[in-house]
Amino acid sequence: MPVDAEAVVVSNTRLPGGYSVLEFRAPELAALAEPGQFVMVRASRCDAPLLRRPYSIFDLVRDPDGRPAGFTLLNKRVGVGSGLLYDAAPGAHFCCLGPLGRPFTLVAPPVEAWMVAGGVGLAPFATLAPALAARGVATTLFYGGRTSADIFCLDRFERHGVRVVTATEDGSLGERGRVTVPLQAALEAVPPERAVMVYACGPEPMLKAVADLATRFGRPSEVSMERHMGCGLGGCYSCVVRVKTQDGGSRYARTCIEGPVLRGDEVLWE
Numbered sequence: 001m002p003v004d005a006e007a008v009v010v011s012n013t014r015l016p017g018g019y020s021v022l023e024f025r026a027p028e029l030a031a032l033a034e035p036g037q038f039v040m041v042r043a044s045r046c047d048a049p050l051l052r053r054p055y056s057i058f059d060l061v062r063d064p065d066g067r068p069a070g071f072t073l074l075n076k077r078v079g080v081g082s083g084l085l086y087d088a089a090p091g092a093h094f095c096c097l098g099p100l101g102r103p104f105t106l107v108a109p110p111v112e113a114w115m116v117a118g119g120v121g122l123a124p125f126a127t128l129a130p131a132l133a134a135r136g137v138a139t140t141l142f143y144g145g146r147t148s149a150d151i152f153c154l155d156r157f158e159r160h161g162v163r164v165v166t167a168t169e170d171g172s173l174g175e176r177g178r179v180t181v182p183l184q185a186a187l188e189a190v191p192p193e194r195a196v197m198v199y200a201c202g203p204e205p206m207l208k209a210v211a212d213l214a215t216r217f218g219r220p221s222e223v224s225m226e227r228h229m230g231c232g233l234g235g236c237y238s239c240v241v242r243v244k245t246q247d248g249g250s251r252y253a254r255t256c257i258e259g260p261v262l263r264g265d266e267v268l269w270e
Contacts (some may be wrong), residue, residue, distance in 0.1 A: 003029045007096040010061075010070065011086045017149040018077040019120070021085050023061060023070060024096065030068035032099050033057050035106070035128035036224055036261045040232040041073070041100030043084045053081045054229045054256070056123035056201070057099060059156070074123040074153075100232050101260045104128055104199060104222055106135060109170045111195040113139040115162075116183055116210050118202025119150055124224050126156055128199065133160040140165060142188075144179025144206075148172040181207045187217040200224070200264070210263030222265030232256045242268040 007024035015018045018087050025145030029039070029051040037186035040052035042253070059072040077086040088094070109111055113132050115125045123145060132139050139160075144167040145151045151173050154164050165182050179202075190196060200210040214221035230236035233256065241259070243266045249270055253259065 002098050002100055003032065004095065004097045005029045007070070007094050009090050009092040009094065011090055012088050014086070015152050018086065019152065020075050021058065021072050022075060022085055022088060023072045024094065025070040026070050026096060027067070029096060029098055030071045032062055033060060033071060033127070034099065034103035035131050036100035036104035036124045037101050038260060039096045040100065042086070042095045051230055052095070052097065052232065054232060055226070058123045058126045060127055074120050076120050097232060101228050101256060102258060104261050106131055107137055107197045109136050111197055112138065113137050114142065114186070114196055114198050115139065116142045116179060116198065116200040116202070118144050118179055118206045121202030121226065122153065124201050125199070126153070129157050129160045129162050139163070142167070142179050144168065146170065164187060174185070175267060178206070180206065183210065184213055187213055187219065192218070197222070198264070201226070208269040211267065215265050222261050223264045223267065224260045227255045229256050242270065244268060
């Protein structure tokens with residue numbers, strides 16, 4: 001069951017481009033979290049915005065004894081809610097409901113893991129990377145952004161032995177173009193006998209492109225959907241996505257409870 005915690009801001013590290021990483025103290029919530037899950041967040045002493053906003057859990061924080069102490073969120077200042085997070089000072093209180101949603105499926109050797117992230121879609125991979133490293137899985141991160149200012153926190157992955165491949169649309173860091181360019185080249189080069197699981201999180205057009213590439217090259221994929229959510233508990237139906245059914249038809253799945261992680265080949269992209 002999720003925990004409705006009044007989480008306290010421990011630190012707020014601001015990054016270029018309006019991004020920030022906030023650390024919250026919430027041990028009960030952190031103890032339950034799995035890679036790919038999210039929390040619904042709202043300032044506890046503020047009337048606006050009225051509804052909570054979904055954020056993927058970024059890092060898990062442990063105390064000196066190794067016990068879960070809290071979690072971090074990767075935020076980009078866009079509207080009122082994200083602005084409150086960006087401006088939050090240590091000691092501020094936020095209502096955090098979670099962990100929510102379906103987590104990633106963890107593969108094991110000899111399967112390799114390829115994580116594909118765009119912008120703040122990097123967030124769920126910060127917990128997935130160490131979970132895969134603990135299993136001895138060879139992992140690669142394909143990380144894309146518009147400019148080098150949209151690429152950050154690479155050290156968090158490199159310290160877990162993750163190979164990092166970057167791409168920017170303006171060519172200021174890594175390969176020029178969208179992140180699907182180096183991903184496609186890698187899929188074309190890898191021998192069929194090497195098993196690969198493709199994970200993706202980012203803007204929906206990117207998710208569709210990644211899922212299509214994985215299917216074309218016969219690789220399984222899981223995508224973390226970034227949908228607007230009103231409640232996070234399946235009651236409001238604001239986050240539905242159309243998926244295939246076994247009889248060849250389709251239905252609407254609520255990404256807050258059946259996702260946010262879905263198989264890339266089951267989503268009917270619109």
